[in-house]
Amino acid sequence: MPEYLMAHDLGTTGNKATLYKKDGTLVGSVFAEYDTFYPGYNMVEQDGAQWWESVEKTIKILMKKTGINPENLVSMSFSGQMMGAVAVDRNGNLLRKPIIWADQRSIPQTRKLEDYGMQRVYKIAGTRVSPTFSGEKIAWLKENEPAIYNNTYKFLNAKDYIVMKLTGTFRTDYSDASMTNIFDVNNLSWSKEICDVLKIDMEKLPEIVESTKFAGKIIPEVAKELGLSKNTMIFQGGGDGACASTGAGINSAGEIYAYLGSSSWLSTTSDKPYFDDKMRTFNFCHTVKGLFCPTGTMQAGGASYSWVKNTLCSLEEVNSRDLNLSVFSIMDDMIDSIPVCSDNLLFLPYIMGERSPHWNPNAKGSFIGLKASHNKGHMLRAVLEGVTFNLKIILDILENINEFERIRVIGGGAKGRNWQHILADVFNKEITIPQYLDEATSMGAAIIAGVGAGIISYEEGSKFIKDVKFIQPNFENHKKYMKLYKTFNNAYNALEGIFEELSN
Numbered sequence: 001m002p003e004y005l006m007a008h009d010l011g012t013t014g015n016k017a018t019l020y021k022k023d024g025t026l027v028g029s030v031f032a033e034y035d036t037f038y039p040g041y042n043m044v045e046q047d048g049a050q051w052w053e054s055v056e057k058t059i060k061i062l063m064k065k066t067g068i069n070p071e072n073l074v075s076m077s078f079s080g081q082m083m084g085a086v087a088v089d090r091n092g093n094l095l096r097k098p099i100i101w102a103d104q105r106s107i108p109q110t111r112k113l114e115d116y117g118m119q120r121v122y123k124i125a126g127t128r129v130s131p132t133f134s135g136e137k138i139a140w141l142k143e144n145e146p147a148i149y150n151n152t153y154k155f156l157n158a159k160d161y162i163v164m165k166l167t168g169t170f171r172t173d174y175s176d177a178s179m180t181n182i183f184d185v186n187n188l189s190w191s192k193e194i195c196d197v198l199k200i201d202m203e204k205l206p207e208i209v210e211s212t213k214f215a216g217k218i219i220p221e222v223a224k225e226l227g228l229s230k231n232t233m234i235f236q237g238g239g240d241g242a243c244a245s246t247g248a249g250i251n252s253a254g255e256i257y258a259y260l261g262s263s264s265w266l267s268t269t270s271d272k273p274y275f276d277d278k279m280r281t282f283n284f285c286h287t288v289k290g291l292f293c294p295t296g297t298m299q300a301g302g303a304s305y306s307w308v309k310n311t312l313c314s315l316e317e318v319n320s321r322d323l324n325l326s327v328f329s330i331m332d333d334m335i336d337s338i339p340v341c342s343d344n345l346l347f348l349p350y351i352m353g354e355r356s357p358h359w360n361p362n363a364k365g366s367f368i369g370l371k372a373s374h375n376k377g378h379m380l381r382a383v384l385e386g387v388t389f390n391l392k393i394i395l396d397i398l399e400n401i402n403e404f405e406r407i408r409v410i411g412g413g414a415k416g417r418n419w420q421h422i423l424a425d426v427f428n429k430e431i432t433i434p435q436y437l438d439e440a441t442s443m444g445a446a447i448i449a450g451v452g453a454g455i456i457s458y459e460e461g462s463k464f465i466k467d468v469k470f471i472q473p474n475f476e477n478h479k480k481y482m483k484l485y486k487t488f489n490n491a492y493n494a495l496e497g498i499f500e501e502l503s504n
Contacts, residue, residue, distance in 0.1 A: 003021055003022045003072060003074065004019055004020070004021060004022070004027070004068055004072050004073045004074060005019070005020045005021075005022060005073075005074060005075055005076070005077075005446045005449040005450050005453075006018070006019050006020075006059070006062070006073055006075075006076040006077075006446070006449065007019075007020065007076070007077060007078070007079065007442040007443070007444075007445035007446040007449060008055060008058070008076070008077075008078045008079070008159070008162065008237075008442075008445065009078075009079045009080075009240065009243075009441045009442045009445065010051060010054075010055075010078065010079065010080040010081055010158045010159055010162065010240075011081055011240065011441075012036070012081055012100070012101075012102070013033060013034075013036075014031055014032050014033035014034055014054060015031070015032055015034070015051065015054035015055055015058055016029055016030070016031045016058070016442060017029065017030050017031075017032075017055070017058030017059055017061075017062045018062075018439065018442040018443075018446065019062055019066055019068070020443070020446045020464075022074070022450055022455050022456060023464075024443070024446075024461070024463070024464025024465075026436060026439065027066050027068075028062055028065055028066045029062070029439075029442070030057075030058040030061045030062045030065065031058070032053075032054040032057045032058050033054070034046060034047065034050035034051060034053075034054050035047060035050060036100070037097060040105070041105075042103065042104040042105045042107070042131075043099075043103055043105050044099070044100050044101075044102040044103040044104075045097040045098060045099055045100060045103065046097065046098055046100050047097055047098075048086060048094045048097070048098050048158075048161055049094070051098075051158060051161065051162060052161075052162065052165055055162055055165075056225070056226060059226050059227070059228065060226065060227055063227055063228070070227060070228050070229040070232070071229045071231070073228060073229065073232050074232070074233065074449070074450075074453050074455060075232060075233040075234070075235060075449040075450070075452060075453040076166075076232055076233070076234055076235070076449055077211075077234070077235040077236070077237040077445045077446070077448040077449035077452065078159035078162060078163060078236075078237030078238075078445055079159065079237060079238060079239070079240045079243035079244075079247075079441040079442065079444055079445040080157055080158040080159025080160075080162075080176070080237065080238075080239060080240060081100060081101055081157075081158050081239075081240055082101060082157060082175075082176055082179040082239035082240060082241060082284075083100075083101035083132055083133050083134050083157075083179050083180070084098050084099060084100045084101055084134060084137075084157050084158055085098065085099045085134050085137040085138050085141065085155055086098040086155065086156040086157060086158065086160070086161045087141065087148055087149070087151075087152040087155055088152065088153060088154055088156060088161065088164070088170070089151055089152065089153050090153040092164050092165065092168070092170070094161075095148050095151055095152060096145070096148050098158065098161070099137045099141075100158075101132055102132070103131075103132070103137060104131040104132060105131065105137075105140055106131040106136035106137050106139065106140040107131050108140075108143075109131070109136040109137075109139040109140050109143070109198060110129055110130060110131045110136050112139075112197060112198065113129040113136070113181070113194070113197060113198070114129050116197045118279070119279070121181070121194060122275065122279050123275060124184050124185070124186070124191050124193060124194060125178075125181050125182070125183055125184070125185060125191065125194065126178065126185035126186075126273045126275070126282060126283030126284070126292075127178075127179065127181055127185075127282040127283065127284070128279050128282060128359060129181065130181070133179065133180055133181035133182075134155070134157070134179070134180035134181065134182070135180045135181040135182035135194065135195075135198055135200065136181060136198070138155050138182075138198070138200055138204075139198035139199065139200060142199060142200065149204075152204055153170070153204070154170045154204060154205070154206045155204055155205060155206070156170065156172060156206060157172055157176045157239070159176070159236075159237050159238075159239075160172045160173075160176065160206065160236075163215050163234060163236060163237070165222070166215070166216075166218050166219065166222060166234050167215045167216035167217070167218065167219065167234050168216065168219060169215050169216055170206050170207070171206050171207045171208070171209050171213070171215065171236060172206045172207075172208055172209075172236075173208065173209055173210060173211045173213070173236045173237065173238050173239075173285075173287070174188060174208055174209075174210065174211070174285040174289060175211060175238040175239040175241070175242030175243075175284055175285045175286065175287055176238065176239040177190070177208045177285070178239075178283070178284040178285040179239060179241070179284050181194065182194045182195050182198065182200060182205075185273050185283055185284075185285070185292070186273065188208070188285070188289075189208070190202055190205050190208070209236055210236070210289045211235070211236055211237055211238040211242070211287035211288075211289075211448050211452075212235055212236070212287070212448055212451045212452035213235065213236045213452070214233060214234075214235060214452060215234045215235060215236050216234055217230060217231060217232065217233060217234065218230055218232055218234060233449075233452070233453055235448055235449050235452035235453070236448075237445050237448055238287040238444065238445070238448060239284065240441050241265075241267070241284055241293065241295065242284060242285065242286055242287045242293060242444070243287060243440070243441045243442075243444030243445050243448070244257075244259060244267070244410070244440045244441045244444060245257070245267055245269065245286055245287070245293050245444065246286070246287045246288075246443075246444030246447050246448065246458075246461070247410075247439065247440035247441055247442065247443030247444030247445070247446075247447065247465070248408055248410050248434070248440045248444075248465060249408065249434075249462040249463075249464075249465035250267070250268070250269050250408070251269070251286070251288055251291075251458045251459070251461070251462050252269060252291075252462075253269050253270055253271045253291065253402075254268070254269065254270075254402045254404075255268065255269055255404075255408075256268040256269075256395075256398065256402075256404045256407055256408075257407060257408040257409065257410060258391065258407050258408070258409045258410070258411075258423070259409075259410055259411045259440070260301055260302055260409060260410070260411040260412065260413025260414050260419070261301065261302050261411040261412060261413065262300070262301070262302050262303040262306070263297055263298060263299055263300065263301055263302075263303065263355075264297070264298050264301020264302060264387065264391060264411070264413065265295055265296060265297035265298065265301075265356070265394070266295070266296055266391055266394045266395055266398060266407075267293050267294070267295040267296075268293070268294055268295075268398050268401060268402065268404075269286060269291050269292070269293060270291070270292050270293075270294055270401055270402075271290065271291060271292070272292060273292050273294065274292075274294035274398075274400070274401050276397055276400075278357075279359070280296065280356055280357040280358075280359070280393075280394075280397055281294055281295060281296040281356055281357075281394065281397050281398065282294075282295060282296075282297075282356075283295070287444065287448055288458055294398060294401060295356075296355075296356030296357060296391075296393075296394030296397060296398065297355050297356050298349070298354060298355060298356055298357075298387070298390050298391065298394070299350070299352045299353055299354050299355050300349055300350070300351050300352040300354075300365075300387075301349070301387045301390075301391070301413065302387075302411065302412060302413045303351070303352065304347070304349040304351055304365070304383050304386070304387050305380075305383055305384065305387070305413065305416075307351055307365075308379060308380060308383045309327060309328070309331065312376055312379065312380075313327060313330075313331060313376075313380075316330045316331060316334075328415070328416060331380055332416060332417055332418050334376060334377040334380060335377055335380050335381045335384070335418045336418070337377060338377045338378055338380075338381040340425070340477045340480050340481065341385070341480050341481065341483075341484045342374075342378045342379075342381045342382040342385060343371075343373065343374060343378055344369050344484065345367065345368075345369050345370060345371075345374050345378050345379065345381075345382040346366075346367070346368040346369050346382060346385075346386060346484065346487065346488055346491055347365070347366070347367055347368075347379075347382040347383045347385065347386030347387075348363075348364070348365055348366040348368065348386060348488070348491060348492060348495070349365060349383065349386045349387045349390055350363035350364055350365050350366075350492075350499075351364070351365035354390075356393075356394050357390070357393045357394055357397065358492065360496070360499070362499050362500055362502075362503035363492075363496075363499050364495075364498075364499045364502060366491070366495065367379065367382065368491050381418070381422075384416070384418065384419050384422050385422055385426070385481075385484075386488070388419075388422050388423055388426045388427075389426065389481075389484075389485050389488040389489075391423075391426075391427075392426050392427060392485060393489070395407075395427060404429060405429065405430060406429055406430035406431070406432055407423070407427060407429050407430070407431055407432070408431075408432045408433075408434060408465075408467065409423060409431055409432070409433055410434060410437055410438075410440045411437060411438070411440075412437065412438060414433055414437050415437060420433065420469070420471050421471055421474075423471075424471045424472060424473040424474070425473050425474050425477040425478050425481055426478070426481045426485070427473070428473045428475065428478045429473060430470060430471065430472055430473070431470070431471040431473075432467040432469070432470055432471075433467060433468060433469035433470075433471070434465050434466060434467050434468065435465075435466045435467075435468050436465075443464060443465070446464075447461035447462075447464065
């Protein structure tokens with residue numbers, strides 16, 4: 001009996017294909033890398049042909065590895081990197097390398113929106129003006145590569161391009177559309193007002209559908225090439241942020257999760273967008289139509305901890321290889337003996353500038369209060385505490401929507417036993433850790449595939465996520481942290497002018 005769901009997670013470094021049973025049991029996964037290109041200052045591109053090759057490769061390996069009958073694969077859906085610009089002609093041919101989310105060449109186009117009114121755009125799009133968004137990138141193409149722009153039939157995102165290759169349809173979903181900066185988050189439609197400011201022709205934008213929209217069955221010759229049944233159903237899928245919410249089980253209003261990866265964020269669900277008066281957070285559409293994801297993303301969460309590992313822990317890396325252990329496990333051992341608040345050593349985690357809450361590209365990382373009595377363990381713990389303090393600012397903003405009793409934590413950073421307790425104590429919330437820490441986006445895409453096919457509901461999909469660890473806050477530690485949290489905020493405010501001087 002058909003019972004398998006396949007998900008593809010088209011990330012920045014590669015595509016991960018994952019196979020699940022219809023009850024959420026993980027059967028297997030395969031990862032294939034692709035290249036990233038930097039053709040000029042602030043320019044970041046990838047090759048859509050490599051995206052497609054990675055999908056072909058992972059499907060074939062995964063089907064062989066798991067040995068399932070292709071007729072038993074019910075459906076397939078996708079999570080994909082957001083905020084890109086993929087220009088295709090009427091036949092679906094790529095007209096140039098896709099511009100991806102990290103590209104920031106469109107600063108002049110961004111200034112047009114800033115001049116028009118940052119608050120006005122925020123109230124329409126639910127997001128701040130930024131050169132990372134698709135709309136500004138499309139406007140850049142119109143001004144700088146007019147032949148490409150004029151020959152473009154539709155501008156897609158990464159996962160939409162793969163869906164088009166599989167089914168021949170040119171669409172996007174609400175979650176990806178909502179992170180273009182040219183989408184009206186209030187009316188769930190492309191914004192003519194913002195498109196007019198950027199002089200974008202709206203007919204070049206794809207139809208917007210629900211994530212669970214049936215895109216079609218696989219084109220027969222494509223199915224044959226991939227070794228799949230032509231009866232396998234393809235569903236549109238969602239942007240990686242929205243799929244992470246779905247795969248973290250955050251599928252109804254009032255729930256929240258934290259993601260601890262290279263960048264880290266807190267995201268909740270709401271039945272309407274949340275507009276912060278200081279524009280510190282942003283909104284995108286959930287994979288469930290009618291729900292929104294008010295979110296705050298910091299630039300260097302896990303990246304700060306990776307930086308301190310690479311900078312200070314070369315000896316521990318050697319020892320970890322000798323002992324066949326994770327270096328992060330050895331780092332946790334070093335932190336065990338360090339007291340709460342790291343003997344008043346502060347770390348500002350702005351080593352890559354900052355998005356939420358400060359939106360300051362000139363912010364800098366800093367150790368503050370360093371003394372001769374501090375050692376490497378103090379510095380490691382201070383980094384975890386500093387990242388958590390920054391996430392606490394975002395949590396405080398999101399609690400204007402709802403107060404939360406518990407926070408589910410996903411991503412690689414959630415494996416750190418000390419970080420789990422630091423989160424609980426700083427937030428003063430119960431922290432829950434699910435069984436599959438690194439599978440939220442693929443799990444979200446699989447749930448979309450199952451809901452679209454009608455074999456599960458979103459509510460049933462949420463039960464796929466099983467918490468296996470529960471960490472309670474220590475209130476005495478929380479009180480200590482709140483004193484240092486105030487100092488953490490004061491430190492950023494005091495150094496903001498210094499950061500500007502250093503940048504200039």
